Amino acid sequence: MGISNIWVFAQVANGAPTSGSLELVTKARTLGGSVSVWVAGDGASVAGALGEYGASKVFAVDYGQNLAGVAVASAMKATIDGGESPDLVMFPQSYEGRDVMARLSVKLGRTVLTNSVDIEVAGDSVSATTPIFGGNTLVTTTFTGGAPYLAAFRPKSFNPEASGGAAAAVQAVSVPDLGATGTAKVTAVHVEETTGPKLDEANVVVSGGRGLGESANYAMIETLAKLLKGAPGASRAIVDAGWVPYSYQVGQTGKVVKPSVYIAAGISGATQHMVGMKGSKNIIAINKDKEAPIFGIADLGIVGDVHKVLPKLIEALQGR
Amino acid sequence: MSEGLCETVHKAQEWRTMNVIVCVKQIPDPANPGALDASSNTLKREGKLILDESDSYGVEMALQLVDAAGGGEVSLVSMAPNSETAGLRTALAMGATKAVLVSDPALQGSDALTTAKILAAAIQRLGGADLIIAATESSDGYTGTVPEQLAEVLGLPSVTFSKKVAIEGGVLKADRQTEDGYDEVTCPLPALISVTAGVVEPRYPSFKGIMAAKSKPVDEVTAADLGVTPVGWAGAGQQISNVAQAEARAAGEVIEDDGETFGKIVTFLEGLKVI
Numbered sequence: 001m002g003i004s005n006i007w008v009f010a011q012v013a014n015g016a017p018t019s020g021s022l023e024l025v026t027k028a029r030t031l032g033g034s035v036s037v038w039v040a041g042d043g044a045s046v047a048g049a050l051g052e053y054g055a056s057k058v059f060a061v062d063y064g065q066n067l068a069g070v071a072v073a074s075a076m077k078a079t080i081d082g083g084e085s086p087d088l089v090m091f092p093q094s095y096e097g098r099d100v101m102a103r104l105s106v107k108l109g110r111t112v113l114t115n116s117v118d119i120e121v122a123g124d125s126v127s128a129t130t131p132i133f134g135g136n137t138l139v140t141t142t143f144t145g146g147a148p149y150l151a152a153f154r155p156k157s158f159n160p161e162a163s164g165g166a167a168a169a170v171q172a173v174s175v176p177d178l179g180a181t182g183t184a185k186v187t188a189v190h191v192e193e194t195t196g197p198k199l200d201e202a203n204v205v206v207s208g209g210r211g212l213g214e215s216a217n218y219a220m221i222e223t224l225a226k227l228l229k230g231a232p233g234a235s236r237a238i239v240d241a242g243w244v245p246y247s248y249q250v251g252q253t254g255k256v257v258k259p260s261v262y263i264a265a266g267i268s269g270a271t272q273h274m275v276g277m278k279g280s281k282n283i284i285a286i287n288k289d290k291e292a293p294i295f296g297i298a299d300l301g302i303v304g305d306v307h308k309v310l311p312k313l314i315e316a317l318q319g320r
Numbered sequence: 321m322s323e324g325l326c327e328t329v330h331k332a333q334e335w336r337t338m339n340v341i342v343c344v345k346q347i348p349d350p351a352n353p354g355a356l357d358a359s360s361n362t363l364k365r366e367g368k369l370i371l372d373e374s375d376s377y378g379v380e381m382a383l384q385l386v387d388a389a390g391g392g393e394v395s396l397v398s399m400a401p402n403s404e405t406a407g408l409r410t411a412l413a414m415g416a417t418k419a420v421l422v423s424d425p426a427l428q429g430s431d432a433l434t435t436a437k438i439l440a441a442a443i444q445r446l447g448g449a450d451l452i453i454a455a456t457e458s459s460d461g462y463t464g465t466v467p468e469q470l471a472e473v474l475g476l477p478s479v480t481f482s483k484k485v486a487i488e489g490g491v492l493k494a495d496r497q498t499e500d501g502y503d504e505v506t507c508p509l510p511a512l513i514s515v516t517a518g519v520v521e522p523r524y525p526s527f528k529g530i531m532a533a534k535s536k537p538v539d540e541v542t543a544a545d546l547g548v549t550p551v552g553w554a555g556a557g558q559q560i561s562n563v564a565q566a567e568a569r570a571a572g573e574v575i576e577d578d579g580e581t582f583g584k585i586v587t588f589l590e591g592l593k594v595i
Contacts, residue, residue, distance in 0.1 A: 013499050067479070067496075067505065069468065093464075095481055095498055102468030111431045111557030114463050127561055137356065138564045145557030152465075184477040184507035192501040204594055228594060240518030246483065246497055252462060253516075261594050263585075272459075278569060282592060284585060290574070297569045300588050304577025312582040317595065 003121050004033035007059075007086040007148075009072065009101070010050065011094045012039055017046050019201075020092040022053050022160035024153060028090055029054030029163060031121050036086075038076065040068035040096060043170040051168040053160065058168045063175055065185040069099020074181075075173045076100070077107040080148070088126065090119075091152040101152050103181075112150035113141055117157040126151075135275050155200065155256045156279065192247050197231050199248065204230030205259045205280070207250050208238060209273075211266020211287060211306055215243035220310045221265060227317045233257065233277075235267045251276035266306040269294030286310070338389035338487065340382035341449040342416065343439055343470070344375040346400045346407030347460040361560040362429055363460060369400060371407035374455035376414070376522035378515050382453050383415045383523075385487055393417040395449065397442040399427060399435060405538055412533035413525030420445055424542040429553035436469035441546035443474065445539070451492070452512040456481055467514035478512040479505050483519055 006028040010021035017025075017039075028035045036057040037050045043060025050058055059079065063071035080086070089104070091097040093115060105112040116128040120140075127142040128151045143149045175182075199205065206228065208221035218238070225232040233255070234248040250257055251273040262280035267273060269285070269292055277283070278297055285298035286309050295301040302309055346369035355364045371379075382394040396411050396419035403423045412419065420442040427438070443452060452474070457464035471478035481497035492507040497516060525533070543551045553559070575581055589595045 011499065018499070069480070070472075070478070073472075095496075098464055099468050099478075099480055102465040103472045105433055105465065106436065106469050106472035109433075111433050112465055113558060114432075114465055131566060132356075135566055136568070138562075138566050139356075139361070139560060140562035140564070141558045142561040143557060144559045180475055181472070181477050184479055184505055184511065186503045187506055188504040189498075190501040190503070228589070236517065242518065246516070247501070253456065261589065261592060282588075284588060286577075290576075295574050296571050298574070299572035300584065301572065301574035302577050302581045302585070303574060304581060308579070309577055309582055309585075312579075313585055316582055316586050320595065 020155040023158040025053040055168040073103030202231035207233035209235035209267030268292040337391035343454040371410040378453040380522040413529040431556040440473040471512040
């Protein structure tokens with residue numbers, strides 16, 4: 001029997017599906033059966049792109065001022081009650097993705113497997129794999145309840161590949177009465193502008209951590225990133241300390257990056273951080289503590305003071 | 321007095337006190353690497369547990385909101401094995417008033433959905449609250465779905481990933497983190513929020529607070545006391561089928577800086593044709 005009807009919740013940013021969403025559509029296509037994609041907002045503008053990656057249908061939820069999570073989950077539940085029967089629902093591990101899957105999980109009385117990096121379908125058995133302990137151990141978990149199976153995936157688990165399909169058919173789905181759960185309203189939307197390559201798409205990422213000592217020293221990270229045509233990143237510690245915006249954060253709760261070169265300056269390598277960058281092709285670490293876990297995964301480790309190494313490195317690169 | 325002002329005064333009185341419940345997790349010290357119990361494939365939770373640092377922000381936020389409201393109290397709910405209260409005592413020492421601890425061997429293997437049902441029942445045992453606060457995710461299991469599942473079980477509106485929170489005239493105003501920036505959200509109470517780390521600066525418990533915490537009430541209950549069944553492995557819609565070691569990433573060259581190691585980095589980058 002296997003899986004014949006798959007739903008994917010796609011996160012849309014700046015009018016296009018995110019790459020994290022397109023990789024899920026790509027993976028869903030390989031699992032067999034039909035792929036329908038849910039989006040919060042306008043469906044027509046993304047139907048072409050989603051169709052190209054293998055979606056045959058787009059369910060578009062006009063959520064108005066509601067928070068997208070509760071609105072989309074309720075619309076999904078109403079659609080299932082109306083007769084649709086997805087076998088598997090896939091979510092990106094994004095802010096909206098988490099809200100939708102959590103709400104839907106309760107509405108359907110189904111568990112949701114999160115932080116997955118792979119999914120396997122063998123007959124009626126569906127299993128998802130999750131890295132734990134900073135990626136040192138891989139745990140495979142099999143769903144034991146009935147369908148629909150709910151699973152969420154970390155970004156960059158699969159490669160997005162277009163299959164050249166036609167634009168997906170768009171079906172508008174209205175938001176059912178949300179009752180008390182629908183009383184939270186979005187009153188303003190703020191977009192934080194960034195320049196240079198995007199953190200999760202850059203070929204080179206230079207990240208700074210608490211070892212920089214004070215926020216003014218983060219300027220060295222930005223300078224080095226610019227010289228290498230890369231993006232500046234940060235550990236959770238200095239984001240929490242307010243040195244840089246949250247959008248700079250690399251790690252479990254931030255961005256997952258897989259650049260050609262990752263430079264970690266003054267970052268010890270907490271599990272939180274490592275899961276967000278250990279997929280980088282080459283890692284350079286500079287840290288004054290030679291016992292720092294980051295050296296365990298670095299291709300080139302410099303045991304030294306970032307305040308001494310970075311200025312010299314910047315000077316050498318500027319002189320080229 | 322204009323009608324508008326009347327309304328404001330009424331609201332101010334109505335919200336003179338505020339009760340907040342914070343969901344806290346007691347976890348193994350993250351400084352010690354975690355391990356899986358080979359027989360059960362669950363995270364080992366033996367030994368001393370501590371308050372998850374992620375939850376200290378929620379406790380602090382709750383204490384500040386109750387202060388700002390001019391009255392009310394902060395209560396805690398937690399689920400932990402072996403009647404563990406060390407982490408709860410830390411939160412009580414910060415200023416929380418009381419706690420419900422759900423401790424039951426039957427809960428081992430519970431999935432996030434069951435955890436949300438248990439916490440919801442514990443919250444109802446406390447009579448509910450104006451606001452429920454959780455961290456965005458725990459530092460050990462980091463499933464990250466429990467807060468929103470909890471809101472759905474309780475039938476409450478929610479603002480997850482709140483990075484700035486205020487209560488004005490009985491209405492919650494929060495800045496919610498998004499992929500591209502943040503949204504301003506308003507929400508009537510009662511409601512649930514999950515707060516990001518760094519949203520406030522958690523206070524250190526005072527000596528007086530630590531002493532007082534020893535005698536603060538912790539109501540210990542089982543899943544059966546809360547009327548939640550089935551739980552544990554039996555209630556989980558999932559089963560661990562395999563545990564494997566990931567391909568280890570080998571460490572490369574590690575060298576002590578002698579003032580010239582920047583040259584090594586330049587050579588390395590040249591080799592990769594990045595420069």
